[in-house]
Amino acid sequence: MYYFLQCLVLSTITTILLAFIVTVIICRYHFHTIRKQSIATLNKNSTKKDQNAATTNDKNSLIIAFYHPNCSMGGGGERVLWKAIYVLGDLYRAGMTNINVVVYTKDAPSKSYKDDLFQHVKSRFSITVPPSLPLSFVHLHDSVDTSETPKRQSMIAQSAETVKLAWKAMNKLTPHVYIDTTGCAFTFIVAKLLAGCTVAAYVHYPTISTDMLSMVFERRPSYNNDSKITASRITTCIKLIYYTIFAIAYGIVGSMSSLVMVNSTWTHGHIQFLWRLASNLCIVYPPCDTxxxxxxxxxxxxxxxxxxxxxxxxxxxxxxxxxxxxxxxxxxxxxxxxxxxxxxxxxxxxxxxxxxxxxxxxxxxxxxxxxxxxxxxxxxxxxxxxxxxxxxxxxxxxxxxxxxxxxxxxxxxxxxxxxxxxxxxxxxxxxxxxxxxxxxxxxxxxxxxxxxxxxxxxxxxxxxxxxxxxxxxxxxxxxxxxSDEVFVDSFKHAIVSSKILCR
Missing domain, CATH: 3.40.50.2000 (Glycogen Phosphorylase B;)
Incomplete structure (x- = not known):
């Protein structure tokens, strides 16, 4: 009986592993096909705008996609996004003419969307997007629930939503390089594991940190630690277990990144502790219009x-x-x-x-x-x-x-x-x-x-x-x-020295 149970467990694990490997292979082939279609579509659009583009944007084109669904907002994260795109414009003008930049956005498309957005970026951040840079948008408005959502969602629910949105994004356009500038590390499961992209991240704030674990352990009420939970030892213990499991999962997916840029010494310490296997971890202070x-x-x-x-x-x-x-x-x-x-x-x-x-x-x-x-x-x-x-x-x-x-x-x-x-x-x-x-x-x-x-x-x-x-x-x-100048130099050095743009 014991031998039978051993065989059953072993066969179950083997079946699960084989199913996982087959799923990954199928997904890789699926997204490889979409990537080829994406290159053809972007090259066609570039050729329409620039007759010389056909000589530079061929099969060797490099698609760089930014995952930033709220790209039209006016916060510090959006300033980082647009300044990063500005840096890619510098590289394009310097001779890296094989790149195509894409932004995944949840905004609905319109005829004047791009012009209106660029005007907003210039007005809000004083950043001018290089007009010569091939830049496109993948609109995910049809994949976003526009109904009224709960004011608070658990970290698992939020992460599941980002994975779902990333899946939709990859099925619309699959890049070679995927850069997350929103802190949604669980999207790396789709981008890296299933789609085979090179993944980079600019982390503003870890989704979970040791400080958060300490806050729960010490039962301190906060906007993300309700007083109803802190009042009970049992619910506090359950939440602490939940946070610990989530932190382990967060560390695993974060370690899939080939380049991790963080915005401060504080963030660096937490990401270094959580994403232990991630490559090329460095501090790149965000751009400030000083x-x-x-x-x-x-x-x-x-x-x-x-x-x-x-x-x-x-x-x-x-x-x-x-x-x-x-x-x-x-x-x-x-x-x-x-x-x-x-x-x-x-x-x-x-x-x-x-x-x-x-x-x-x-x-x-x-x-x-x-x-x-x-x-x-x-x-x-x-x-x-x-x-x-x-x-x-x-x-x-x-x-x-x-x-x-x-x-x-x-x-x-x-x-x-x-x-x-x-x-x-x-x-x-x-x-x-x-x-x-x-x-x-x-x-x-x-x-x-x-x-x-x-x-x-x-x-x-x-x-x-x-x-x-x-x-x-x-x-x-x-x-x-x-300053902006320090960010431009630091961001450029990070992506060039990490060689994530090399195919």
Missing amino acids: KSLEDLPLENRNDIILSIGQFRPEKDHALQLRSFALLLKKYPDDTKKTWNVKLALVGSCRGPDDEQRVEELRNLSASLDISDSVEFVLNRPYPELREYLGRASVGIHTMWNEHFGIGVVEMMAAGLITIAHNSGGPKADILAPFKGNMTGYLASTEEEYADAMYEALVESKRTGDDSNMKMRQLARESSSRF
């Missing part, structure tokens, strides 16, 4: 505390409102009567959930009795954001374990005294001492934020001390470490 902000005057600023960032739950705008309310309550004579301090929250909304979140923040400001001192500025073009950066005196950023913090860098480059959360990228990279001096403030609690805002905005005026002006100048100088 140059266009450096000409903003440092003097004659208004008494405005500025917040920049999408209205996502993890940005913790509520902490900004509570800290600001405490500032006004703790120092009423200076903040209201003498200086008339204001808080401006500038950011974009990705959809109905974010819009609802803004409404909740408005209600919170009303309950804190600070509505007259708070301004919400939503979905405005870059020139208007730049205007706020030129008028404000202090910048505030409250996300715990922010992976990097492009908004923090922009505020520093614009000459604001910046207060960021004492964790993640702002702590490890951005607001780290520069030339032995402080470049801003780090805080964690409402009290720490309130005191830092007071010191940055009011105290120097009371004492006549010029230390704040020196901090503005030093912060602006240090922000050049994260």
